[in-house]
Every structure is written in C-alpha cells, then in structure tokens.
Amino acid sequence: MPDTRQAPPEMPTPVMAIESSCDDTACAIVTGDGRILADATLSQSGHVPFGGVVPEIAARAHLSALPALVRDTLEAAGLRARDLGAIAASCGPGLIGGLIVGADMGKGMALALDRPFIAVNHIEAHALTARLPGIAANGAPFPYLLLLVSGGHCQCIAVEGVGHYRRLGGTIDDAAGEAFDKVAKMLGLGWPGGPAVESLAREGDPGAVALPRPLMGRPGCDFSFSGLKTAVAQKLPAQVRTALTRQQAADLAASFQQAVSDIVIDRLGHALDMMPRPTTLVVAGGVAANGMLRARLRDFAAMHDLPFAAPPLRLCTDNAVMVAWAAIETMRARLALGLPIPDDIAMRPRPRWPLSEMAQRMTA
Numbered sequence: 001m002p003d004t005r006q007a008p009p010e011m012p013t014p015v016m017a018i019e020s021s022c023d024d025t026a027c028a029i030v031t032g033d034g035r036i037l038a039d040a041t042l043s044q045s046g047h048v049p050f051g052g053v054v055p056e057i058a059a060r061a062h063l064s065a066l067p068a069l070v071r072d073t074l075e076a077a078g079l080r081a082r083d084l085g086a087i088a089a090s091c092g093p094g095l096i097g098g099l100i101v102g103a104d105m106g107k108g109m110a111l112a113l114d115r116p117f118i119a120v121n122h123i124e125a126h127a128l129t130a131r132l133p134g135i136a137a138n139g140a141p142f143p144y145l146l147l148l149v150s151g152g153h154c155q156c157i158a159v160e161g162v163g164h165y166r167r168l169g170g171t172i173d174d175a176a177g178e179a180f181d182k183v184a185k186m187l188g189l190g191w192p193g194g195p196a197v198e199s200l201a202r203e204g205d206p207g208a209v210a211l212p213r214p215l216m217g218r219p220g221c222d223f224s225f226s227g228l229k230t231a232v233a234q235k236l237p238a239q240v241r242t243a244l245t246r247q248q249a250a251d252l253a254a255s256f257q258q259a260v261s262d263i264v265i266d267r268l269g270h271a272l273d274m275m276p277r278p279t280t281l282v283v284a285g286g287v288a289a290n291g292m293l294r295a296r297l298r299d300f301a302a303m304h305d306l307p308f309a310a311p312p313l314r315l316c317t318d319n320a321v322m323v324a325w326a327a328i329e330t331m332r333a334r335l336a337l338g339l340p341i342p343d344d345i346a347m348r349p350r351p352r353w354p355l356s357e358m359a360q361r362m363t364a
Contacts, residue, residue: 011331012085012116012341016073016109017324020062020102021094021122022152023053027066027073028320029084032328034133038077039321040069041314051191052181059097066105081113088327091119091344092353093152099349107345118327119344121353122318123148125326127159129311130282132325136309137280144309145271145278147264147297150285151177151194156221156271157355158278162333163362165355168274169221169267176260177287179225183232183256187249197253198290204247204254209235211259213266221271223263232256261296268300280307289316333362 013032019041020026026041044061047053074081089106092099103119110117126148130140146157154175158166174182177194184193189200211231214224235252237243244252272278281301287293288310301308315321331341342361 011328011335013328014077014079014084015086015088015118015324015327016070016084017087017120017320017327018066018070018089018102018106019122019318019320019323020066020098021090021092022098022318023047023058023061024318025062025065025069026318026320026323027069028324029073029077029079030321030324030328032332034325034328036321037079038073039319040073040076041317041319042069048191051185053095055095055097058095059101062098062101066101070105070109081109084109084113084115086110086116086118086327086331086341087113088118088120088323090122090125090323091347092121092350094122094351096349096351099351103349110345116341116343117345118330118342119347120323120326120330121355121358122323123153123353123355124163124165124358125322126150126284127157127165127355128162128326128329129284129315129322130280130309131329132311132315132321135311136282137307140282140309141279143275143278144280144282145268145275145306147268147271147281147283147288148285149176149264149283149287149293151175151181151192151287153285154223154225156267158275159282162329163358163360165358166275167355168271169223171223171225173224173226174229176223176225176264177285179229179260180287182229183253186233186236187244187253194287194290197257198292200250201254201257201292202250204250204252206254206258208251209255211235211255213259213263216263216266219270221267221274223267225260225263228256228259228263257290257292261293264293265296265300268297272304278306280309282309284311284316286317289313330361337362339363
C-alpha cells in the first residue's frame with residue numbers, strides 16, 4: 001500500500017478542521033506536511049453540575065462558540081479564509097447535535113469559499129494521529145496496532161492503511177474512560193473523572209483493595225469494565241463522602257487504576273497474537289493521557305521489541321488537529337490511487353459511523 005507522506009502539489013491545503021463530536025469545541029489549521037499553523041480547543045464547563053455530558057447543552061455551546069473560534073484560528077495562523085485549501089469537520093461518530101453544528105459550519109465555509117469539504121470519521125482521526133510528523137519513529141508506517149481508549153471507545157485496531165482498519169476487539173459494555181468518570185462520581189471527585197482519579201491515585205496503594213479483572217486471560221482482546229465499576233461501588237459505604245477517609249479513597253482510586261491497566265495490558269497481549277507483526281504500538285484517545293497507563297504501555301512495547309508512540313497530551317483528547325490530518329491523509333491516499341479529492345458536501349453527520357466503511361472512500 002503506497003505511503004506518500006509528502007503532500008503532492010495538487011492537494012488543496014492548508015486544511016481548516018472543526019471538531020464538535022462531544023463536549024470540546026475545536027478548530028485547527030494544518031498544512032499538507034503536517035505543520036500546525038493554529039490550534040484552539042474550548043472545553044465546555046456547563047456539564048459539571050450534571051456529572052457528565054448533556055447533549056443539548058453541548059450542541060448549544062458549540063453553536064455559540066464556533067464562529068468566534070474560527071475567526072480566532074484564522075487570525076492566529078495569519079491567514080484569510082480564502083487562503084484555505086479545504087475545510088474538514090468531524091461527521092461521526094458522536095453526539096448528533098454537536099456533529100450537525102460543526103459539519104454545517106464547515107459546509108457553509110466550503111460553499112462560500114468554493115473549497116472541497118471533507119467529512120472525517122472521528123475514530124479514524126484518532127487512529128491516524130500518530131502519523132503526524134514528529135510523533136512516531138519513521139512516521140508510524142503501516143501496519144500498526146492501535147489501542148484506542150477514551151470516554152466512549154475502547155478498541156484494539158489493526159491500522160493497515162488509510163481507510164483500511166481491522167477491529168481486533170472492543171468493549172462489550174463500558175469504555176475505560178466511562179468507567180473512570182463513573183468511579184470519580186462515586187468518590188465525589190466531580191467531572192471529568194479521569195484526571196481526578198489519576199491525581200488521587202498517586203496518594204494511594206494500588207494493591208490495597210482487591211478488585212476483579214474482567215475477561216483477563218480469556219481468548220481474544222475484547223474489554224469489559226462494567227463489572228469492575230460495580231465492584232468499586234460495592235466497596236463504598238452508603239455515605240461515601242463522610243465515611244471514607246482521604247487515604248481510603250486514594251487506595252480505592254489507585255486499585256481501580258491498577259486494575260484497568262492490568263486489563264489493558266492483558267488484552268494487548270492477545271491482540272498481538274491476532275496481529276503478530278505490527279510496526280508500532282500506538283495509543284490514542286483521552287485515557288491515553290493517563291501517565292500510569294502510558295508508562296505500562298511503554299514497558300509492554302519494549303518487552304515485545306516494538307516502537308511505542310503516543311500523541312502529546314493535548315492531542316490525546318478530542319481536537320481539530322487530528323481531524324485536519326485525517327482529511328489530509330484521505331486526500332493524499334486518494335490522489336496516490338488516481339482518485340479525485342472527495343467532496344462530502346452532501347453527507348449527513350452520523351451518530352454511528354463504523355471504521356469498516358472507510359475503505360469505500362479509497363475506491364470511488
């Protein structure tokens with residue numbers, strides 16, 4: 001499969017991208033060779049009282065923030081709108097209200113500027129982030145093994161080429177990030193839960209509380225975190241905040257985080273049996289920002305003589321740089337196959353958009 005990392009001159013860049021699939025509103029401008037000219041992300045605070053993302057609040061916040069964010073991103077890049085070569089936006093999977101807001105903004109710009117509009121699969125954007133220049137050794141050549149861990153997704157994916165992905169396994173219930181958020185809520189730590197649990201866990205003993213490791217040792221590389229979350233709940237007294245000491249809460253957080261990492265490492269070992277010769281182990285998604293998990297993944301990769309790649313922390317969570325880069329990779333791959341630049345102006349955003357459908361973009 002061709003790997004044409006250098007952008008051909010006919011490819012329309014730079015690309016402005018919009019990300020609005022959940023609760024982060026983001027905009028970025030990226031050149032064909034991966035230079036980030038501007039990058040901005042606004043995290044929404046309106047969900048905090050509810051302990052999780054409220055779709056209607058998220059959509060309204062995107063609608064309010066995007067026009068100014070687009071203007072500010074252009075100004076930060078020192079560009080005018082007509083200097084853009086293409087517009088991209090996340091069009092799924094995600095919360096449909098937010099996706100519609102971002103996609104409509106992108107489409108409106110594309111129509112006004114007479115530029116191609118590239119619909120980007122949010123999961124594919126995470127999958128290709130490691131190929132941004134400077135993140136992985138040799139640019140993460142195909143095929144590589146991707147561990148995608150976030151609030152809504154937990155999957156092992158064989159990334160065989162742009163548009164070509166093979167799902168090796170995934171969660172059968174909660175995603176890892178969702179489990180972190182729910183455990184944080186049980187402990188009264190607020191939302192988002194991942195950073196709060198990680199911070200508290202530093203004060204605790206990861207072996208202090210006996211917790212299960214669902215599916216550990218089983219064939220395949222599917223994940224399950226629902227039973228672990230329930231086990232944490234069963235360790236808690238009825239009045240959590242008043243009955244738990246700080247040390248008890250820290251021990252529970254550390255034991256939970258240890259259990260999650262044990263499960264992930266075990267499942268990755270099985271994934272390697274299903275994909276025996278990846279060039280690199282890549283981790284992406286919001287939970288990839290967890291320092292303890294990163295360290296264990298780095299050790300796992302070294303034990304298996306694999307290069308390890310993880311995006312910088314700001315590119316682990318939802319961001320528009322990865323959306324722009326996925327659009328660039330898609331355009332470049334299609335040009336290498338002699339296909340035209342896609343123009344997805346008629347595509348509707350989708351709350352579900354399987355990676356298995358992405359191969360269709362490399363045909364016609």
